[in-house]
Amino acid sequence: MTSYFSDYADLCFEVFGDRVKHWITFSDPRAHAHAWHSYRKKWRSKQQGLVGISLNCDWGEPVDISNPKDVEAAERYLQFCLGWFANPIYAGDYPEVMKDQIGRKSAEQGLDMSRLPVFSLQEKSYIKGTSDFLGLGHFTTRYITERNYPSRQGPSYQNDRDLVELVDPNWPDLGSNWLYSVPWGFRRLLNFAQTQYGDPPIYVTENGASQKEHCTQLCDEWRIHYLKGYINEMLKEPLLSHMHMVSEIVVPTVCTLCTLIAALLLMLLLKSQS
Structure with a gap:
């Protein structure tokens, strides 16, 4: 059955791959790996698509x-x-x-x-x-x-x-x-x-x-x-990576800018006093 599914997937890649760029092999897994390898070998370089799976x-x-x-x-x-x-x-x-x-x-x-x-x-x-x-x-x-x-x-x-x-x-x-x-x-x-x-x-x-x-009108509150x-x-999920970016990039950048501004103000202060 895995080889039959791989043949079916190949046909789909060939016919629809110029328009379809995201493929899901299964919602209930069977021959997933065969289809993924088939796409990688024959179609990915030409079609530039992605192949994944759906798991519940x-x-x-x-x-x-x-x-x-x-x-x-x-x-x-x-x-x-x-x-x-x-x-x-x-x-x-x-x-x-x-x-x-x-x-x-x-x-x-x-x-x-x-x-x-x-x-x-x-x-x-x-x-x-x-x-x-x-x-x-x-x-x-x-x-x-x-x-x-x-x-x-x-x-x-x-x-x-x-x-x-x-x-x-x-x-x-x-x-x-x-x-x-x-x-x-x-x-x-x-x-x-x-x-x-x-x-x-x-x-x-x-x-x-x-x-x-059951109801005759829209009632799906x-x-x-x-x-x-x-x-x-x-x-909420992207906030995790966003906060990671804030802590790793933004905070050090702001600290560096604050240090440079403080040094500049100190230089101006010393120059005015002299």
Whole structure:
């Protein structure tokens, strides 16, 4: 299937590449690396475009930030969600916590090898670095705590994580039973992706609120509130780099100018007195 997808991507690059300069291979990943390499080899020099991927993830906040078990569980939540696909692209392999957790669970289930596939060295090298930008979809947040009771499920993604997802009853609920408006989680996820994967260019590819109720007229105040909250949190992100610029460039420049002005005034003062 990966070679078939690469052929399909090649056709798209050939037909639309003179106009399309930003490509997203997948919203649910499969043969991403093949398409990225195909564009780099055949089309990038002529078309000067970018190829990335779109990954969806909710934010996981520890129930108790002073409890190391909850903090670790929240980290597992994020690595099993975003890291599952982003880590191979940016680091060349699955997150260590996924390999450890699934390897241990597989052994407990009597398996001779982990249910998580193992990348060969060639595959790691081929996949790593195959993204010109990170597309990020985000909708809501969950509180995360460690699961301290045995799971009744068999082998599964949910069981491998060893955690429990909770919601705050005070969070505004929207049209879907899984969706709550938690804008601050969006900024924390952006910060996580920024620091975890080496500050890549990030495009927000998915966000929004479902229909809350049926009505004959325009009645989506909750959607306006949701979007406004999330956009405001997203707009806080550039302030980090802006403040970094202020502290590293503007402040030293102003200090230097102040020193020069003070020296000039002192020279004029001494000259007038003499």
